Amino acid sequence: MPAILAAAAMVAAPAAFAPAAFAKDKRTPEQQLEKLLEGRVAGAPQDCINLAATNSSQVIDKTAIVYRVGDTLWVNRPRGGADQLGDDDILVTKTTSSRLCSIDTVELHDRTSHMYSGFVSLGEFVPYRRAKAR
Template sequence: MNRISMSLLGASLLAALAVPAAAAPRDGEAELAKAIAGRTAGKPVDCIQLRNIRSSRIIDRTAIVYEMNNGTIYVNRPRSGAESLDWTDVLVTETFTSQLCSIDVVKLYDTGTRMTTGWVGLDEFVPYAKPPRS
């Protein structure tokens, strides 16, 4: 091989190594099933109390999971915008009451760029109670 070909080959190899491997796509339904495993779904409700929410997390393109102080998990499958849900985003909700309700809209912000990446229109919240201790 001539000198130019070796240089191009070397540059190609370095470029290939410098590009990070793309993350495998996440399976939202499988992740949600894991989050509610062993729990039984209750009757959906329109609102949950903000003061009782311990944490929330996004399930990619599927749902938002709210963990309550008492251990109950509420799953919200947005009626619109679910395709925008990305686990790396931050949820920003503007509420005017002490509740988060099915009529509320949640904005999504990218943690790196701090720009809006989308929004979701919430739907009913389905409770999944902790399994009873044996």
């Protein structure tokens, strides 16, 4: 019986620390975006970006979508539907060109069920590039 209890304790011990390892970021969405853009300088807003050149995208909960193109981060604060953005959403982009523009919409799908969960109307894309060393 003691061997069974010891084995159960060994299995349960790592589980006790798991919540800390997977804890959500406690910063506000604006603080998360600020941290992501740290050391970068905003450029002039653009209506479109080259979707084909996009390496990745990241959703900032209820705030923005950040597209990475090379070393530039393009921040899009949707004109509509930003309150529906979740950092665990899958973005489904439907466009007839290789560009993503401020007139486009992006569908949101739940990562677990893959069910449609809303959409956002994109705004302008603001480029953030690393500040040049002096």
